[in-house]
Amino acid sequence: MLFCSEAFIFVFLPVFMLVYYITPERWRNLVLFLGSLWFYFVGERTWFFLIIVSLVMHFLGTSCMQGRGKKQRKGILILLLIYDFGSLFVFKYLPFLAGEENIKLTLPLGISFYTFQIAAYAIDVYRRPEEYEKDFVGLGTYLCMFPQLIAGPIVLFRDVAAQIKKRQVNLQGLEEGLKIFTVGLAYKMLIANVLGRLWNEVRVVGIESVSTSMAWLGAFAYSLQLYFDFNGYSLMAMGLGKMLGFSIPRNFNHPYIAVSITDFWRRWHITLSTWFRDYLYIPLGGNRKGKYRTICNLFIVWALTGIWHGAGWNFAMWGIYYFLLLVLEKVILGKFLEKHHGIGRVYTMILVVAGWVIFSLEDMGSIGICLKKMFCWMGTEHAWTLNWHVTVDALQRYGIFFLAAILLSTYFPEKIYKKYQNRIWFSIMLLGIFWASVYQIVTAESNPFLYFRF
Structure with missing residues (x-):
């Protein structure tokens, strides 16, 4: 259900x-x-x-x-x-x-x-x-x-x-929980599901047939879809917990404004990262037994993190991908990224979007083609093709949802929510958002949560 x-x-x-x-x-x-x-x-x-x-x-x-x-x-x-x-x-x-x-x-x-x-x-x-x-x-x-x-x-x-x-089980908790649940429902129905259509369009056309710009736009759409899908579910869980009198831990803390890959994994799927840290990384010795042992421990954790998400070579590759990036930051880039947040955010977002391509595509050949098109450094004949009219059409159809998703990925909406959540006009707005989400539920052909497959 x-x-x-x-x-x-x-x-x-x-x-x-x-x-x-x-x-x-x-x-x-x-x-x-x-x-x-x-x-x-x-x-x-x-x-x-x-x-x-x-x-x-x-x-x-x-x-x-x-x-x-x-x-x-x-x-x-x-x-x-x-x-x-x-x-x-x-x-x-x-x-x-x-x-x-x-x-x-x-x-x-x-x-x-x-x-x-x-x-x-x-x-x-x-x-x-x-x-x-x-x-x-x-x-x-x-x-x-x-x-x-x-x-x-x-x-x-x-x-x-x-x-x-x-x-404590009371009407105040019920009200607060319903509001949080509504926000999560809107993330799922009004943002994640809509942007997911663009990534599906790219996959239906075929990765080998899309342009460089569309490969990036599709991958970015999937990155936002996955975040608002899973964060939406987590917020609904938190809201339901609040209604029942429980405090369910937060699972996301604005990961797409992270300044490094290390910072990203402190913000994304926090409860899973915490589990691996407390029940695997630290018992293995963490970073207490020298540099080489630390790297070995990181390899074990990230290999298992990858395959936890699914039985497929792409998930194993995805885990190793993040292991290599985290080691690179630990050994070389970490201090630089801490000092240059602007560069760090661009660097992180590019690498995270590329990582979600590996995560999403099960076929290794398709992963290679998509990454070549995106980065063009091992380009095929069509890697540099821009085909802008297709990209412009996609932006006209989905641009407003991209802008909304980008804004909602920052701290700003959370600050607005905390400031005005008890105002009547804010509750009326949430009620409208709730019924807009319900309309999407009624009219949706398919509506699964992405993380159910993991």
Whole structure:
């Protein structure tokens, strides 16, 4: 069930929120747990049982860690992690490695996200056994909470443990949550979906047939589509969390104004970057064991970051691409970019857009052709062709959406939101934006979130 669907907005959400708000506080976790299971079941009936198995295993496993020595806890943790990442490997990577004609498995909805969440919980309990959740419904509420279940943000148990026990649920939170949800919905329906059409046009025509200018325009459109699609989902999750009395962490912090690739990854998909930092990079030694070990640790993290997004050579290549850029900044460019923000922003945006080409195109040949057209340094016969009338036509149709997306990628709209969010005229404007988004939902032929495939 998509957040940007009529069934969710006009059926599931109002019915669930009514039941949730009239339920006594001590039973709200149970209502949220059962409601979230139903939400997930509607979208994933085939592999629904997997999340239940994962929940039961980790509840029993972490309970068994109590009162045991470090060696015994470590053994239990290893068994849990083998199950977690073994399941992820079987469903996400085994068909790719063995050939999809030999093994055909559909990827369970949200498995990459909920696996990382429950694995982090198991690791945290191994480190600090006293922090385990004694209540099965409480742990189920954490793992299955529908706002962030199928596409993040990746929420750590320690960040919401106190809220699971006690939280404020009131009309003020409902109002604030609805406003944040509306902003996220508009990002998805009014910006991401529209700009996505341009990238689709480029792909339908064929990468080998477009001009240099159209290759850049299409890649830039996809870069903005991906940001407003995923950030829109994350904002909707934050808004829904606010309605339920939870504070779901922010997943994006204006990444397209970053001054370096290092800065970009502090701002993009923050909860995933934090997970890899806390549960892989630092345990491997981080930057504490010398330059060469640091580079090795970065390679492991970014290779796994790439393939976390999908089983494909383009994702592996994308991860290595960022590894090389981050090492380059760490060794040579970092201090220069810190001092020259203007140059840094142009440099970062060019490289990020090029990176999204690798991310988006599964065929390695198409990636090579598109990058050649964009940079022209290994140009084919048509690489320098501008074909401006096609580009001008695209700008006439999508220019206003590009301008809106660029503006919304800065800090300015957030400042306006914080300043005027409690004004009546601002609420009326958001109401209009909400119904414009609903109109797009009703008329859209296809409306998936891009990150559902990961």
